[in-house]
Amino acid sequence: MTENLRGLPERLGRIAYGGDYNPEQWPEEVWAEDVRLMKQAGVSLVSVGIFGWALVEPRPGEFDFGWFDRVLDNLAEAGISAAVATMTASPPPWLAKLHPETLPRRADGTVLWPGARQAYCPSSPVYREHATRLVSRIAERYADHPALALWHIGNEYGCHVRACYCDISAAAFREWLRERYGGIAELNDAWSTKFWSQRYDDFDEVLPPRTAPTFANPTQQLDFARFSSDTMLDLLRMEKAVLRAATPDVPVTTNHVPLAKTLDLHRWASEVDVVSYDSYPDPHDPQAHVLAALSYDVIRSLRGGQPWLLMEQAPCAVNWRERNGVKQPGQMRLWSWQAVAQGADAVMFFQWRQSKGGAEKFHSAMVPHTGPDSRTFREVAGLGAELAETGSLVDTRPDNDVALVLDWESWWALELNSHPATLDQLDAFLAHYSPLFDANIGCDVVHPDSDLSGYRLVVVPNLYLTRAETAANLTEHVRRGGHLLVSFFSGIVDESDQVHLGGYLGPLREVLGAHVAEFWPLADGESVGVSVLDSAERGVLWSEDIVADGAEVVGRFTDGGLAGGAALTRNSFGDGVAWYLGTRLGAEGMRALLDRVVEDSGVSPVVAGLPAGVQAVRRGGRVFLLNHNVGSVAVSVAGGRVEIPGFGVEVLAG
Structure with a gap:
């Protein structure tokens, strides 16, 4: 636990409970009822002020904090803590009117105008100047307020504007590239610019990967993804510096959108005191709880198992899907306890009171349009009463023997265009995670360069981009007696998206005892027979010509052009074992394979023999x-x- 976080568990004293509170949407006479109902529902923490910028600064440099003072005073008097937002998530319309250059642009040059939210260029010095001024005023005014429990920086960075391609961003991208590469020759080498006559003579010639006649340079795209994540991270650091100066002992957080490839959260996690996450499983999806479980394991693992905050979820339905399913009676409670079981020290919702107007008026809330005499509020109050008794769970963490590997840079690179097949990182993750989930095997999700010594089994669903240092770390894990499972299209390129030559699997060849001579991706709807561990299965998506270099072949393709060739290998290496799978098995086949690998590694389930689901x-x-x-x-x-x-x-x- 960081020094800044030490006071938070003691202050809250339980699993925190509450949600986004937006009183500015309502007449002030409603606020007294809000506080009364919050106490009735067992609310202990609210995130407040997220979209307050236009009201506290209605005109440039003119501040009116009176209404916000009264909101925080009301909360303090009721004993309810506040995650006070920095209000920078959505600039007021006057900023765009005065400074249209602050508006973001898409790759095709389309300007994203005001009228929604997040209408700002992350690189804009004008946006940064105004945001810093606002945060300074907020920090100075509320540093000693009794309601303040932690700072809520921004909101869902990268949710709508994942990258900006304007000229300001282009200039910032060039500076980022200068720092990364030092010289233009080094950039040309990393970007393979001899291909298609793309050589640059000066950094000033370089642009973001804007809409082009055909495939943009892949390393340019990869570096721009890195730059875009880093640029938004700079915004968080900018605001954090202001808050630290005014309140060095108050923890900071920012809430992340449901699991996405936008931001490299391994880099972000070290910049906050506690990680916060917004979770919106789809009630219409019978496997939504599995993706939620994977997401929670990812978020908890970002800071080595430290508890995290479920900053947002829906009490019932959302408003932004084509069909917005309703959470059935008991489902909101179940999914809330799922988050707690998997490490959450807070259960919160978007939002407290359902909006009367605006784009999210049909998004459910703790107090719905119907009012407190409703199923939703009764369930909310019931859960609040249960969570009030959870003090002994606070700041506890799991001890898992299995780790899945996730590297955001590899995710970005994997899903670039002009590959042998279109592959999906989350799909790969779920294919390997679901069998472990079904078997009740506890998992962490770690960066491949992290310390793996505490794990019996490391699973690599896909690691297309594999640095030499990363391969050495995975190799050493096996050498020391660990077990490793790697799936196809891993170990293919380095950090510059350049192919490791001499046989695919590159730096993983030694530990896997095999290499791949040729990819044979399958057509849509096509499958191939596979005999795996004496079981007949079907493979989909992918097949490949695997050459065993000492590994034991324990699965073979049984039909098609690769019939008789290796599909699954097992290699004893050092004191451990490394497996390699060259196709995607169906659900039963993946479960059988993972069961065998888990058994070999000596990992036990939390509870064995439970019914499905x-x-x-x-x-x-x-x-x-x-x-x-x-x-x-x-x-x-x-x-x-x-x-x-x-x-x-x-x-x-x-």
Whole structure:
């Protein structure tokens, strides 16, 4: 725990509970009812002021904090803590009117105008000047306010504007490139600019990867993704510096959108005191809870298992899908406890009171349009009462034996164009994570360069971009006795998106005991027979010509052009074992493979033999049994039998 975070668990004293509070949307006479209902619902923490910029600074340099003073005073009097926002997430319209150069542009030059939110160029010095001035005023005014528990910087960075391609951003990109490469010759070498006559004579010739006649330079695209993530991170650092100067002991956070490739969260996590996350599983998706579980493991692992804050979720339905499914009775409670079981020290919602107007008026809220006499509010209040008794869970963390590898730079590179096939990083992740989830194997999700010594098994769903140092780390993990599973199209390129020559798998060849001579991606709807561990399966998406260089072939293609060739290898290396899979098996095949690899590595489930759809998680000396089924299930645990209702939660001593 960082020094800045030490006071937060003690201040909150429990799993924090609440949501985004936007009182500016309502007449002031409603605020008293808000506080009364918050106390009734067990609310202990609200995030406030996120979209307040236009009201506290209605005209440039003219500030009116009176209404916000009264809001924070009301919360303090009620004993409710506040995550005070810096209000910089959505600039007021006057900024665009006075400085249209602050507006972001897409790759094709389209200007993104005011009228929604996030209408600013992250590189704009004018935006940064005004944002810094606002944050300074907020920090000075509320540094000692009794409601202040932590600072909420920005909001969902990169949600709508993932990158800006304007001339200001182009100039900033060039400076970033100068710092990265030092000289133009080094950039030309990294970007392979001898191809297609792209050689640059000076950094001033370089542009962002704007809309071009055909495929843009892949390394240019990769570097621009790096730059865009770093540029938004600079905004967070800019605001944090102001807050630290005024309140060195108050923790800072920012909330991240549902798992996405936009930002390199490994870099972001070290800049905040606690990671916050917004989670919106789709009630219409029967596997939504699995993606949520993966997301929670990612977020918790960003700071080595430190608890995180669920800053937003929907009490019921959202407004932004084509079909906005309603959470069934008990489902909101179940998914909230799922987050707690997987490390959340806060359960919060967007938002407190459902908006009367605006783009999100049909997004559910803790107090819906119907009012407190509603199913939603009764469920919200019931959960609040339960979470009020969770003090012993705060700041506890899991101890897992399995790690999945995630590198955002490899994710960016994998999903570039002009590849042998279109591949999806999240799809690869879920294909490997779901069997572990179904078997109730606890997982962390780590950067491939991190310390792997605490894990028995490391799973690499895909690591297309593999640095030599990364391969050495994975190799050393196996040499020391660890187990490793790597899937196809890994170890292909270096950090400049240049191919490792001499046989695909490149720097992973030694530990895997194999290389790939040729890719054979499959057509849409096509499959290929595979005999894996004495079981007949079908492979989809991909196949390849694998050459065993000492590895044991334990699976072969059984039809098609590669019939008889290796599909799965197992290599004893040092004191450990490395597996390589050259196709994507169906759900049953992936489960059988992961079960075998888990067994070989000596990893045990949290609870074995549970019915399908029942998730078991261990945290803080307790075992959480989460029934994601609509119907009830009977579970045998600890010599007894427990009946868990549909969408029910059972908490047992660990």
